[in-house]
Amino acid sequence: QLYEGLHVSEDLQEHSLQTTSDQMLCTYQCRQMVKSEFFDALSSAEKQAHDYQSKYEARNEEFSKVEAETKKLRSKMLNAEQEVAASKGREQIWREKFRKEADFCQEQLKNQIKCCSDLEVKLQKETDLRRKAESSAAEAAEKAVLLEEKLSTLSESHAREMKHLENELAQLRSESKLSATRIKAEVEKATLRAESAEKESALLKQQLESTKQRLNQTIVGRIKTEQNPSVESPKTPSMDMSVLVKHLQEELRSYESEVREARQLKTSHGSVQLLKEKLREEKTRRERAEFDLLKLAELQSNVDKMENELSTWKTLIKEIPGVSSADDILCKVAGLQKYV
Template identity: 45%
Template sequence: MMLRTPPQRKRRAESVAGDESPVSDRRLVPYGGGAAAVPIASAEPSDPMVCTYHCRQMVKSEFMVAFNTLERQVGDYQARLETLHEQLCRSDDERKKCQDHLTFLEQELAATKGREHALQERLLKEVTDSHERHRAQLKRISELEVELNRESDSRKTAELSAASAKETIKDLEGKLQRLTESSEREKNMLKKELSFSQDSLNLSASKLAANLERMRLRAENSEKEAELLKQELKGLREQLNECLHQKSEVEHKLSRFSASSNQNTPTEDQKLVKLLQEEIRNYESEVREARRLRSSHVNNELLKEKLLEEKGRRERAEMELSKLMEFQERAQKLELELLSWKSLLREIPDVSCYDDIPKKFAALQKEVIENMIKVGEISASLKELEVKLEDASLSRQHAENESALAKEKAESAALGAKRLELMLASVTEERDRLKKDSFVLDKQKAGHTNETLLKDLAEKENSIREMENSLHQLRELLSHQHEELELMNEKLNVEARKVKSLEREGDRLRSEIALLESKLGHGDYCASSTKVLRMVNTLAVDNEAKHTIEALQAELKRTQEKLQAVEELKGQSDVGKIIDANIPEKLVQLKSQIAILEKREERYKAVFAEKISVFRRACCSLFGYKIVMDDQQRPNGIPVTRFTLQSIYAQSDDEKLEFEYESGTTNIVVNEYISQPEISHQVEIFIKKMNSIQAFTANLTMESFNKRTLS
């Protein structure tokens, strides 16, 4: 058997083939036509034949090795080409997907542009509406300021009228006190006169009794004298009868004597007759004298009685005249007082009699207190309106700033959309260029260009992903801007509703002020609309200021949180710079507002403390009770306000009234002073039966006043 290659050469060829790199110059040595045929050598070939054979075998082995390496490289390149083709198909699919995604993004961008345009139009419309509302609000605020000035002037006039009413009330109270003092003096004088008249009546009764006794004695004496006179009269009648009988006898004797003895001398008879006639005359004169004495005695007694009666009448007439003079003076004083009262009644409206004056005083006091309370409430509500107007103006400024920020954000979003359009245009250009490159790559066979193509594709994919991420961020930013715009719209609507409610509240307060001014001007009083004074320490203005401070502090916290969030997002977009520029101004404004509100709160507290002290002193001087308020709590946790009332006419510190006020109901607390029989009887009548604490305190004040003044 003939060997084709010697072992040494074979080993060298294999070692050379193994040592050669697969990548060589790959040059082929042209060989003659007899290369295919192998000559059959003899058993002992010559040296040149062996050398050529060896060279041929060596070249053949090198060629075979190079051919095998080339085949392997071709297979590798075909596999790579197939993988590149598959990658190109996948890239085409991805490109189609990206194209679809880009078309979808373009549609979304167009839709977002349309929505943004509509939103911008709506924002512009809302901004114009807000500007118009702002102008209307400014106009309304100016009108409200004018009305506030008017209301402050009206409040000043109401305070002046209230002060004048207080002065008139004080004058009326002074007049009433003077009248009560004069009535007390008159009462004391009448009591003294009554005692004096009783003494005079007793004296006159004793005098009358003595006069009656004296008259009785005189009557008895006169009866005795009448009996004696009757006896004397009987004796005189008997004497007269005897004288008449003697006269008749004498006349008979004379007639007989004249008839029997006419011879007697006429001188003696005449003398005798004369004597007898003289005796008869004497007897007649004595009888007349006796009759005259009797009649004079009777007349004397009658005259004495008449004289005594006339003396008594004279004394009584003198007493009655003195009393009449006193009564005339008193009547003149009463007429003058009556005229003063009538003039006072004419000056006071709705008063027709004396009994209406205390009621009118009480009504005026209640009305003054009610007007003071209403004026305080109206001033507090006006201050609340001022605070609310300031809050509305601040919120309006905040809304304007937010609308400006929204406009800037919308502009930045529009710029971002334009950038996206430019990026999309550049992406489409890159896509077209990649298509061209893919066609060029199909023609090319080298691997270096494929690697560069793959790198370009990877870079483009990364750029597409970055663009998608930026689009996603822009979408989130747009959605966030939409949410902020919706929140701003809601805030604007809320502020508009607040402004409308404030306007309605201002109208209501103006109507109430006008009604109060009309009532105060006419002096009207209505018991149904009178509020009972309850000394509850409800600091409405203070609480409102605290609420506003808390709200501003909460808003400050929210702005600080927003500031932190914006600082975190500061380097990502230009929005953070825009917001960052406005936040310090907001913080300064909020801090200044908080300082102003704190100063206002302190001022409100000082004014309220001064007003409440004046109000308590006024209540003490008007109603006569010192009021002390104490907030307590029951075991079940229900808050109770206890009021301790002490009259200024109280004779000791134990004379106190205690009331508990809970959710609109007032109950009296039983203590040692209330448990007294007189006070408990009044409590039973006025509070339990009549359900009137005011009548109870008024009656107790009158009794304490009477005790104090009479003692």
């Protein structure tokens, strides 16, 4: 404003020089007035400038304070941002850790639930096994009583059967030895007779064939002689021919008797085969008797096992407190069931 006032005054001065002399006075007065106004305005402007300067200094001081506070606030803001970033990182870490812990806890919860279900199943199985064991104990008690009865019965029958089988085995052994020796001797005799009969039969067959051939030749010659009476008779007279025929017939009869005897020998050979079959049957009976003895030994071992099992059950019954017999087991099991 001060500079603007000066510029206006200079313009007024230049304008006043160009005006007429009539206006000089007015101009001077105006100039004085303007000058006084100018000085007033200058003083007011200086005062105002001083005020502005003081205000500027105050404002500048305030601005420096504000800037310092701004710097402090910026540093605080940076620190806060760093803390926020750090807190975000820590929050992310804590979230990840919490998520992992939550997953772990959830997995542990699942495992615990599964373990609880498994334990429930095991408990049910244990309960079932205990019930089965109780029922098995009751059945075992009943079985022990039955085994005692069966053991006494088996012991008596075993003794009787053992004695009977031993007697039968001794008898079978003596009979088999005697029959075996007798059958072997008869078989050897029959075999020798059959072999000699076969040889004689073959020889007789050969002789019979030769005799048949001679007889056929004689018959053919006789027929030719009867058909041709004019032909000279042979040197042997007809009487000799009839004697020869009779002799041949006798030989034929003897051969037939020998053949019958050979057939009888063949029949005896069949009886030898029958005796061999009987010998095999005797051997089979002997093997069966030995097998019965083995079965008897197995039965004896089973009886021993049953006796051992019975003694074991008796020992177990004695070890159970408050149980003295098999009937007490049922009462004990009933008491346990009530307790459960």
